[in-house]
Amino acid sequence: MKKILITGGSGLLGVNLAIRLRKKFKVFILTNKKTINIPSTISIDGKAYLNEQKDYLKPDIVINTVALTNIELCEDNPYLAIEANLKYLELLVVLCKKNNSKLVHISTDHLFDGLNSFSSEDSYVNPVNQYAKTKLEAENYVQNEISNALIIRTNFFGWGPSYRNSFSDIIINTLKQKKEIFLFEDAFFSPVSTRRLSEIIVKLFEHDTHGIFNVSSNDRISKLHFGLIMCDYFQLDNSLVSSSSLEHQKHLTKRPKDTSLSNEKVSNFLMFDCGSVANNINDLNYDIKDGIRNEILKL
Numbered sequence: 001m002k003k004i005l006i007t008g009g010s011g012l013l014g015v016n017l018a019i020r021l022r023k024k025f026k027v028f029i030l031t032n033k034k035t036i037n038i039p040s041t042i043s044i045d046g047k048a049y050l051n052e053q054k055d056y057l058k059p060d061i062v063i064n065t066v067a068l069t070n071i072e073l074c075e076d077n078p079y080l081a082i083e084a085n086l087k088y089l090e091l092l093v094v095l096c097k098k099n100n101s102k103l104v105h106i107s108t109d110h111l112f113d114g115l116n117s118f119s120s121e122d123s124y125v126n127p128v129n130q131y132a133k134t135k136l137e138a139e140n141y142v143q144n145e146i147s148n149a150l151i152i153r154t155n156f157f158g159w160g161p162s163y164r165n166s167f168s169d170i171i172i173n174t175l176k177q178k179k180e181i182f183l184f185e186d187a188f189f190s191p192v193s194t195r196r197l198s199e200i201i202v203k204l205f206e207h208d209t210h211g212i213f214n215v216s217s218n219d220r221i222s223k224l225h226f227g228l229i230m231c232d233y234f235q236l237d238n239s240l241v242s243s244s245s246l247e248h249q250k251h252l253t254k255r256p257k258d259t260s261l262s263n264e265k266v267s268n269f270l271m272f273d274c275g276s277v278a279n280n281i282n283d284l285n286y287d288i289k290d291g292i293r294n295e296i297l298k299l
Helices: 012-021 046-052 071-076 078-099 130-145 167-176 194-206 223-234 264-270 277-289 292-297
Strands: 003-007 026-031 041-045 061-064 102-106 150-154 181-184 211-215 241-244
Touching: 003 012, 012 026, 012 194, 012 292, 026 046, 041 046, 046 078, 061 078, 071 078, 071 130, 078 102, 078 130, 102 130, 102 194, 130 150, 150 194, 167 181, 167 223, 181 223, 194 211, 194 264, 194 277, 211 264, 223 241, 223 277, 277 292
Parallel strands: 003 026, 003 061, 026 041, 061 102, 102 150, 150 211, 181 241
Antiparallel strands: none
16 A cells, blocks of 8 residues: 655644545554544644654655645745745655655645636736645645646635634534625636545546646635535525625735636546536535445544
């Protein structure tokens, strides 16, 4: 059984990947401030392991999910963004080169100015804030250092642990409490479920793929529309979902209004249907049926 090392193991994506991939791989997760125990996986103190570069674990794959994604925090503290989104990769690159490990780096859909829809892997990048700039620098660094690295640009959602709510969690929890939620009518994206993202990552690894791939849903919708679809699938009161405008949020750091991605490359390469946003939202129900949601919520 191949070994997979997941950085940011206690984060939203790290937790989901660990639980979903442990049947196919021997899973090790690197944690930092928060230690968690996921059955059939092995947790390791990330700082100690990466600094010491011990030989006891030689992973076949390293999936990097570590990132500082708070756009305002990145803008106000650029050194923190550089440390988390760029400098951390230097240690991973050393690890991967030493062990001949495949690096899968999770990037972002925020690399563009937001003036166009369905950006492809070859579209002109024009980051508009510090978060996006450091993520782009990270992509360039990875490509320069490791020729066979796989970079995945994506925007994902899924069930999060009790200490880390995802966008879909926030919508569900807010509406279940009978509280009003405001969602942007003029911010568009093409999110994918953690269930589908995990499956695609494995498929790309099995094909020994390298380079940049967008992993997204087939369509492009607003954050407002996303919330309304969530209401349909989880029988929530859509009258509590109210429209707001990103344009009017002057206190927020500048960010692209349209981060939708084209998934044509990955869909054609794998002959795989990434699904509509509605299909991906329905994946949350499959996670309930197979027990993944309950396991994640216990963490």
